[in-house]
Every structure is written in C-alpha cells, then in structure tokens.
Amino acid sequence: MSSGRGPWRALTTVAAFFGFGLLYVPLLAVAMYSFNTAERGLIWTGFSVRWYIELLADPETSRRAREIREVAVNTLVLGGASTVISTVLGTLLALGMRFPWPSSVSRLLESIVDIPAVAPDITFAAVLVMAFNVLRRVVDHWFEPGMTTMIISHVTFEIAFVTLIVRSRLVAIGPTLSEAAMDLYASPWRHFRRVTLPLLWPAIVGGAMLAFTLSLNDFVISFFTSGPRSVTLPLYVYQSQMRGVRTDLFAISTLLLIGVAASIMILERLTRWRHN
Amino acid sequence: MTEPTVWYGQLTTRRRLLARGFLFIAGGISWLAVFLLLPSLALFVVSFMKRDADGVLIWELTLESFARIFGSASGENARILIRSIVLALIATSASVTLAYPMGFFIARGSRRRRFFWLALVIVPLCTNLVIRTFSWKLLLSAQLMPAKLAAWLGWIDPGRDIYPSWTAVALGLVAASLPFAVVPLYTSIDRLDWSLVEAAQDLYASRLRVFFAAILPQTLPGLSVAVILTFVPAMSVFVVSDMLGGAKHWLIGNLIQHQFGPGRNIPYGAALSLLLIILTLGGVSLYRRNGRSVEIL
Missing domain, CATH: 1.20.5 (Single alpha-helices involved in coiled-coils or other helix-helix interfaces)
Structure with a gap:
C-alpha cells in the first residue's frame, strides 16, 4: 500500500x-x-485517589456513594431491559420481514424500520413525549415519567437498529441452507433451531450489543422521558455539572471511559478467539 | 392466495405464509405503531393546536405556531434556525475534512496498529456525549492552557473561560461528530483500489487531481454515510450548545427542548420538531440523490 x-x-x-x-x-x-485533592475547582492541590475510593464508600453513610450506586443501577436496568425487549422484537421483525409480503407492505415495513435510524433524536423524544401524554389519559398512572417510560422509549429506538443488523445478516445467509434442511425433512422448528438460529446468532448478539451501547449513549431521549426517581448516569452528570465542576465527576467519567475501552479490548479478544 | 407455493423449500400456500409472517412482525409493529407512528400523527395534529396560559392544549385549529416560526415577529427564531444550519454544516465539513487524513493514517498501519487506532476512534463513540462535552468544559476553563493562550493572544479577557461562546460550541460539535465520520470513511479507504491511484500518479496528475479523480469517487459510499451520520445529530444537538453555549447560544434543539420543558408550549415545540424533520430529511434526501445509495454502515 x-x-x-x-x-x-x-x-x-x-x-x-x-x-x-x-x-x-x-x-x-x-x-x-480526577486525581486532584481539591473537592471542586480546577486549582491543582495535589495527587490523590480519594475520589475513586469515595465512589465505593459505604452507601449507608455517604450520600454521594448512595446516589452513585442508585444511578448506576438505574443505568444498567434501563440498558439491560431495553436491550432484551428490543432484541426479541427486532429479531422477530427481521424474520417476519422476509415473508413474501406484497411489495407495498414490505416497502412500508422497510421505511418504518428506517425512521429511527435517520430521525433526529430530539424529534424522536418529542414524539415519545406526545405518546406518553396521550396514553396517560387512557391508562392513568402507567405512563408517569419514570423507569417504565424510559424503557419504552429506549426500546422504541433500539428495535430499528436490531432489525437492520439482523436483516442484513438474513439477506447474506440466503435461502439455500434452509431449503436443504427442508429437503431433509426437518420440521420448521427444528430447522429454525439447528440452521437459522446458529447462523443468525452473531447478528443477534451484535444487534443486542449495539442496542445496549445506544441505550448507554442516549441522553436526549432519557432527558425528555425520565422522572425524578429514574436518574441515569448521563442525566446525573448533566445535573451535577450545572452546579459547578466537582472532582468526583471526573473520577466517574474516567471510570466510564476505562470501562468502554476495556470492553472494546475484550470484544476484540473474544472475536479473535472465535476465528482461531 | 391459496395456490400452493414453495418457500424456503417448504410446500405451503401464500395465505398460510402471510399468517405466519404476521405472527413474527405483530409484536414489533404494534410496538412501533403505539409508541412511534400514532404519536407522530399526534405531533402533527398538535402543531396546529392552541394552548392556554398554563400550557394545556385547546382543541382549536390555528397556524399560530407556524406563524411564530416564519412570521415577521420571529427575528430571533429565524436567527436560531439559520445558526443551527450553519453550525451543522461547519461541523459536518470540518469532521469529514479531518476524517479523511485520519482514515488514511489508520489504514496505513499493520493489522494490530489499525485495530489500536480504530479503537481510539470507537472509544469516544461509545462514551456518552454528556461526558465528552463536560470534558470540553473542563479543557476550556480559564485555569487551563487553551484559555491562557487565548487570553495571551488577546482573543478573550484574562481569567475568563472560553465557554460560553460559539467557538466552544463549534469545537464541541466537531469533536462530537468526528468519530461518526471516521468510521465509515475508514471502511471505504481500507477497500481503496490503490492501482487506480498509482495510475493517476503515473499520468502526472497533481495531488489534488489524484484525490478528486481517483480517491474521492471510490470513497463516495463511505462519505455519504459519514455526512448523514454527522449532519443529522449536528442539526438537532442540544447537549453541546446547552453545556458549552448557554442561554445566548441556542440552536433549534434548545428551542424545542424549551417548549416541551419550561416553555410549556407543546404546539410550538411540535411545529419546530416537524420543521427539524423536514430540514434534516430534506438535506439527507438531497444528498442521497446527488451521491450514491447508502449501503454500508
């Protein structure tokens, strides 16, 4: 080269x-x-790992440690729940889209799945706010801003991305192997278990990972749909930075960065191991 | 509908197949219908509605919200709109311009090196925008080098932060969009057919000519993905302008957020959202028509 x-x-x-x-x-x-000794401000007063230790302090005694723990749990619950639901729905949607629909229907399905990938997230958030406003009138306290509304919102934009990934894999696999399985008298379920699913598995896992990353990365949609008790990490950092620069926020951000870097390294190792 | 067909090696009828297909898509489609399609319709309707002083909607059709965007009394709003478009264009072109050399630089290395540099691009991509913007807020603070340098050059008053300012917003926006431009462009650059570039060089094409005639056409698919992935978020961003700008540095995203939040003017927010969708989808489709189709991601 x-x-x-x-x-x-x-x-x-x-x-x-x-x-x-x-x-x-x-x-x-x-x-x-993040290693500054000063609690706030940007004047360097000395090196310490105090803020990292304080993040792990006993939640019973330290208010901040309790807050952080709650926020971390919220973030993981939101990411986990929305990933599971959107992966199931998105995969089924991708599987269903290859049935011989009339061309108008399949074009409609395709454009519906495309929307979240191209729509700006703030309009997406506005649409979800509308949805919950209307639904709140129908069913009372189900759609109060909180964890439920956040999970629903995240699922709504994640479904499309899972579907896009699984669908492109389905197209790449093509019908020949399924036809072979059917010719050998495999039942539809057996054929799905033994042929389609193993071939599709990498795409499903990839879609789920993308969904989880999108959930962790989202701020705007969470900001619009969250309630007072469902603060996630990005929301927490946003709210805290308004009250001034605090050293423990640097420590949280650094830990997150290291976490992202580590998971990328691990993923690379895992995929390389697969190849061997 | 009832005549037998063969599908994936299975003898069945079309009606039975579609019934089965419906079972697959029912969950996802009804979810999207309830939480995305119908509410979009609601958003459209609400943008033509009125609201009372407390923000409660009144069932009465009006063009008030749209008049507020385009009307004569909308000087500030029009300025916000133009600003948003200009800043999004700046962010897109700056990040694409930087993404080309970065893509070449990454593609140059051995397999291990390539992974290392690509991972360096992906780590920020997987890190929350709030945290990345927060890090710019720190870097542009008065106590750190950039602000001191700017003060020494006489660009800002000594002892002041660089934010809130348009410079800060633009910097934050470019840094936020950059990874979205690098990843698709790198994918295209990695697949470049270098023999074409060499042929152009052998024919004594100038460097610029080599780029525009031999490299650019080959990287068009990656470029169009890069432009869409940077332009759409840059148009609608409100985290960056909120944290690095402030009340005087609103973009359309801040305006929308304000209507749904403290402004309590949902019809106006809905009208603005519609406008934003039209602007971004219009930009994207215009671009798609001129560029090639977007296939890789």
Missing part, C-alpha cells in the same frame, strides 16, 4: 494527530483532574 510520498504523508499524519487530539485532549484533562 503506497499512500503517497514525503510531504503528503507527513501532512496526513499531522492532520490525523490533530483529529485524535480533538478527541482525546479533553478526556486526558478529565483523567488528570
């Missing part, structure tokens, strides 16, 4: 490092200041 010579190559390198700088210099500053 030859990507040009001399100055051209140097120029791309400089530009690339500028780009990586835009991504990482702020994050490195956060990591650095």
Whole structure:
C-alpha cells in the first residue's frame, strides 16, 4: 500500500494527530483532574485517589456513594431491559420481514424500520413525549415519567437498529441452507433451531450489543422521558455539572471511559478467539 | 392466495405464509405503531393546536405556531434556525475534512496498529456525549492552557473561560461528530483500489487531481454515510450548545427542548420538531440523490 510520498504523508499524519487530539485532549484533562485533592475547582492541590475510593464508600453513610450506586443501577436496568425487549422484537421483525409480503407492505415495513435510524433524536423524544401524554389519559398512572417510560422509549429506538443488523445478516445467509434442511425433512422448528438460529446468532448478539451501547449513549431521549426517581448516569452528570465542576465527576467519567475501552479490548479478544 | 407455493423449500400456500409472517412482525409493529407512528400523527395534529396560559392544549385549529416560526415577529427564531444550519454544516465539513487524513493514517498501519487506532476512534463513540462535552468544559476553563493562550493572544479577557461562546460550541460539535465520520470513511479507504491511484500518479496528475479523480469517487459510499451520520445529530444537538453555549447560544434543539420543558408550549415545540424533520430529511434526501445509495454502515 503506497499512500503517497514525503510531504503528503507527513501532512496526513499531522492532520490525523490533530483529529485524535480533538478527541482525546479533553478526556486526558478529565483523567488528570480526577486525581486532584481539591473537592471542586480546577486549582491543582495535589495527587490523590480519594475520589475513586469515595465512589465505593459505604452507601449507608455517604450520600454521594448512595446516589452513585442508585444511578448506576438505574443505568444498567434501563440498558439491560431495553436491550432484551428490543432484541426479541427486532429479531422477530427481521424474520417476519422476509415473508413474501406484497411489495407495498414490505416497502412500508422497510421505511418504518428506517425512521429511527435517520430521525433526529430530539424529534424522536418529542414524539415519545406526545405518546406518553396521550396514553396517560387512557391508562392513568402507567405512563408517569419514570423507569417504565424510559424503557419504552429506549426500546422504541433500539428495535430499528436490531432489525437492520439482523436483516442484513438474513439477506447474506440466503435461502439455500434452509431449503436443504427442508429437503431433509426437518420440521420448521427444528430447522429454525439447528440452521437459522446458529447462523443468525452473531447478528443477534451484535444487534443486542449495539442496542445496549445506544441505550448507554442516549441522553436526549432519557432527558425528555425520565422522572425524578429514574436518574441515569448521563442525566446525573448533566445535573451535577450545572452546579459547578466537582472532582468526583471526573473520577466517574474516567471510570466510564476505562470501562468502554476495556470492553472494546475484550470484544476484540473474544472475536479473535472465535476465528482461531 | 391459496395456490400452493414453495418457500424456503417448504410446500405451503401464500395465505398460510402471510399468517405466519404476521405472527413474527405483530409484536414489533404494534410496538412501533403505539409508541412511534400514532404519536407522530399526534405531533402533527398538535402543531396546529392552541394552548392556554398554563400550557394545556385547546382543541382549536390555528397556524399560530407556524406563524411564530416564519412570521415577521420571529427575528430571533429565524436567527436560531439559520445558526443551527450553519453550525451543522461547519461541523459536518470540518469532521469529514479531518476524517479523511485520519482514515488514511489508520489504514496505513499493520493489522494490530489499525485495530489500536480504530479503537481510539470507537472509544469516544461509545462514551456518552454528556461526558465528552463536560470534558470540553473542563479543557476550556480559564485555569487551563487553551484559555491562557487565548487570553495571551488577546482573543478573550484574562481569567475568563472560553465557554460560553460559539467557538466552544463549534469545537464541541466537531469533536462530537468526528468519530461518526471516521468510521465509515475508514471502511471505504481500507477497500481503496490503490492501482487506480498509482495510475493517476503515473499520468502526472497533481495531488489534488489524484484525490478528486481517483480517491474521492471510490470513497463516495463511505462519505455519504459519514455526512448523514454527522449532519443529522449536528442539526438537532442540544447537549453541546446547552453545556458549552448557554442561554445566548441556542440552536433549534434548545428551542424545542424549551417548549416541551419550561416553555410549556407543546404546539410550538411540535411545529419546530416537524420543521427539524423536514430540514434534516430534506438535506439527507438531497444528498442521497446527488451521491450514491447508502449501503454500508
């Protein structure tokens, strides 16, 4: 591979490092200041791991540790529940879409599935607010802002992404193996268990992982649909930063970053292990 | 409908097949119908409704909300709209411009290196935008180097933060969109047929000509995904402008959020949301018609 010579190559390198700088210099500053001894503000007073220890303090005695634990649990419950529901619904939807629908129906299905992938998240949030406003009039206290409304909202935008991934895999698999299984008198269920599902499994897992990442990454939709008792991590960081810069927020952010980096490394290891 | 057909090697009738297909899609479709399609319709209807002083909707058709967007008394709103479009265009073009060299840089390395640099792009992509914007807020604070440098150059008053300002919003927006541009462009650059580039070089094409004639057409699919993935969020962003801008730096996202929150003007918020959808989908389809179809992701 030859990507040009001399100055051209140097120029791309400089530009690339500028780009990586835009991504990482702020994050490195956060990591650095998470070791500051001062509770708030940006004056460097000394190195300590105090804020990391305090995050893990006894929730009975430390109000902040209790808050953080509650917020972390909320985030994981939201991510987990919405991932499970959207993976099931999205996979079924993808499986159902390959049936021989009239072309108008299948075009309609395709555009419905495309909406969440292209719609701006703030209009998506506005639509969900409308939904809960209307539904609240029909069934009373089910749709009060809180964990339920947040899970519903996250499922609604995650379904489409799961469907898109599973569907593209289904198209890639094609009908030949299923036809072979049927020719060998496999029952529909057996054929699904032994042929379709194993072939589809990587796409289902991939879709679920994407759904979980999307859920963790979402702020706007959570912001619109959350209630006072269903604060998730992004909401917590947002609310706290309004009250000024606090060192323990840096520690939380750093931990999250390390968590993301670690899970990407682990995923890469796992997939490489599969290949071998 | 009842004549026998063969589907995936199975002898059946079309009606039976569709009944089975319906069972598969029923759950997902009814979910999307209840929480997405019908409410979108409601949003459309509500944008033509009135509200009283407490924000309660009144069943009365009016064009008030749309008049408020486009009417003569809407100087500030029009400015917010234009600002949003301009900033989204800046963010998109800046991140695509940076994403090209980054894509080449990543594609240059060995397999292990490539994974390392690509992971460096994906880590921010998987990190919450609130946290990344918060990190910019820290970096642009008065006590740190960038603000000191800017003060020394006379761009800001000494001892002041760089935020709230348009510079801060633009920086945060570019940094937020950058990974979305790098990943699809890298995928295209990785598959480049370098023999075409070499042929262009052998024919003494200038560097710019090589790029526009031999590289750009090959990376068009990745480029169109990159543009869509950066433009749509940049149009609707409100976290970045809220945290790095503030009350004087509103974009359309902040305006919508305000109507659904403290502004208590849901019809107006609904009308603005409709406008945002039209603007982004219009931009996307215009782009798609000129570019090629979007297949890779």
